Amino acid sequence: MKFKSILFFCFIFYTNNSFSQQNDIMPQSTQYEAPFDSLVKKKLEHWQDKKFGMIIHWGIYAVPGIIESWSICSEDWIERDSTMKYDDYKKWYWGLSEKFNPTAFNPEQWAKAGKDAGMKYLVFTTKHHDGFAMFDTKESDYSIAKGPFANNPKKDVAKYVFDAFRKQNFMIGAYFSKPDWHSQYYWWDKYATANRNNNYDIRKNPWRWNMFKSYTQNQINELMNNYGSIDILWLDGGWVRPRSSVNDEVLSWGAPIPEWSQDIDMPKIAADARKVQPGLIVVDRTVHGQFENYQTPEQKIPEKQLDYPWESCMTLGGAWGFVPNDQYKSAREVVHKLVEIVAKGGSLLLGVGPKADGTLPDDVIKKLEEIGMWTSKNGTAIYGTRSTKNYHDGQNWFTQSKDGKTIYGITLLNGTAPKEISWKGSIPKKGTTITLLSNKQKVKWKFIDGRVHFDLPNTDEKIALTFSFTPETNQ
Structure with a gap:
């Protein structure tokens, strides 16, 4: 079966005729809301000095070298091997967890490569939409710590990643996906998985959604309590949000908007997290308001200067995670983007993906070294x-x-x-x-x-x- 026939780089949002269910939504403002907490303000100011960060996507999708998570989502912009039934494909994808054994796992290599490039902060995917946890969660057996890597002393991957980057004086960010497609509390096997949203009516099944809220809150609490000092909680999956917060950006995705509210209680999540991580920067991506302490345009740079905190998150290659034979941007292109972003008041968060064995591709390391040759001489005009x-x-x-x-x-x-x-x-x-x-x-x-x-x-x-x-x- 040729699984690599999947369209790796299909981040083109599809259009559909779902707007009939959306016409009752009053799009919300995209206005930035500055935080009130003095400790958050202080940390945000410190983050704005850093300017250049690394986001690492790493999970079971590195085994075949395919797009992260999205290939198991049933939306018509996603391409899969047409000879394979959807349910069989999902079983194959979930089963990659039994093949993911990164015995060469080397976070020190990643951190050194980031430092050599002139990067100053990290965002690491502790869990993507597929639900596979890259930390030793007690909430699920679907994690790096429970599979073939379970007997490795570094099985609690997130801990060792964060420690390696702290030693290089990086600010530490934890990426966490709000949706979890592996959880029965989100994608319930009783129903088909029609799209990225939860697949049951929350209004008719409040117990199940409350269980998902507890599950999500507990996993975030594990990350906040068990992994040392965390500076940024970077939340992805912006469709998991109160329905009242849907804005023009969400509507532009073309994805279906359910009639119910996928509210996971962000006030509680943020309050609980900041009890143990005072001043924590919370980035609830695309959900504009008090829990989006900085905004994150993806794979693009705003046309004009912005007067509030923001970062452009974009990939070094064509994909967020590792794919074979990826085509990487030149050092010149990355530096030019960095310069434009910083001049417009933002930061650049550059995405790389380690291989399934736990090491960065040689070409990635080389590109980061080339970028660092410029930042090491000219960083005074960038940092701070x-x-x-x-x-x-x-x-x-x-x-x-x-x-x-x-x-x-x-x-x-x-x-x-x-x-x-x-x-x-x-x-x-x-x-x-x-x-x-x-x-x-x-x-x-x-x-x-x-x-x-x-x-x-x-x-x-x-x-x-x-x-x-x-x-x-x-x-």
Whole structure:
């Protein structure tokens, strides 16, 4: 059976005629709500200094090297081997847990690769939509700690991942999927699994949904209580939400909206988590409001600068997890995205996927090293900075130090550096010197017809050039 005929990169949301059941929904605002908790504010400010993070998708889907979880969802945008019945496919997918034995599991390798790239925070998938837990949960036997890896001293995978990244001074984030397609409290075998939503009417089966709420809350409490200091609770599966919170973004997915509310009591989840993790940043993705402490546009960069905390989460390759022969972005493309994102006030969360044996692909490590060659020389213009009013002019992007005393101009290159650079809108203070960060060379400049002009010293830089200067005070 050719399971690799699955369409690996099918994140194109389908359209259907389900809007008849949605026309009673009043889309909610996408307005950002700043947190009130002073400890959350403080940690959020600290997170905004980091700018560059790593998100790791790793689970049973790494065994055949396919898209994470989604191939078992019955929606018409998803392609599977047409010679195999749906129920048989699900049994095959669930059974991958018996083949997942990552005896070469090496979180220290992952953490070093992230540090070498210049990354500063981690988000690790403790459980994706398929329900397979990458930690030793007491709520389910469907976990890495209960299968072939059960006798390995590192069977509690999340613990060792978090420990390895803490040793490299990363902020620690736990990805957790709110839906759980393996749980009988979410996808009940009494009914077919029609789509991503729970497959029974919660209004008619309140006991079952209450059991799912307890199950979800208990697993999150395990992560908050048993795995050391956690900085971010990163919740995915935004269709699990109060029905009243459905917004235009959710409607744009084209997925069916059930007539009942998939409310899992986020106020309780957040309160319980913050009792043991004070200041915890909660990211209830796409559910805009008090439990989305920063927003997370996926695989895209906002068109304009945003004045609230956000990150773009996107993949290094074509998939979130490991797939064979994936095509990875160049170091230049990643750095250019990082620069644009930071200039617009955000952070970049870059996705990689370890192989089934527990190691990162060699090509991933190489790409991260190449990215790090740039960040190690130019990171001053990225880390700890904030956006500035005049943030963009052509191939030039601008950030500033938090005190506003230094502006950083970053010129994106597509090969050999030009002999002359000019920009408008970010004017150096009269008499100040522009400094090329990568080699500390001083650059003479002149101001002509509203533009800053300067000749470029000799450099072998091919990705982006970074300059620092003191700005005019009236900008």
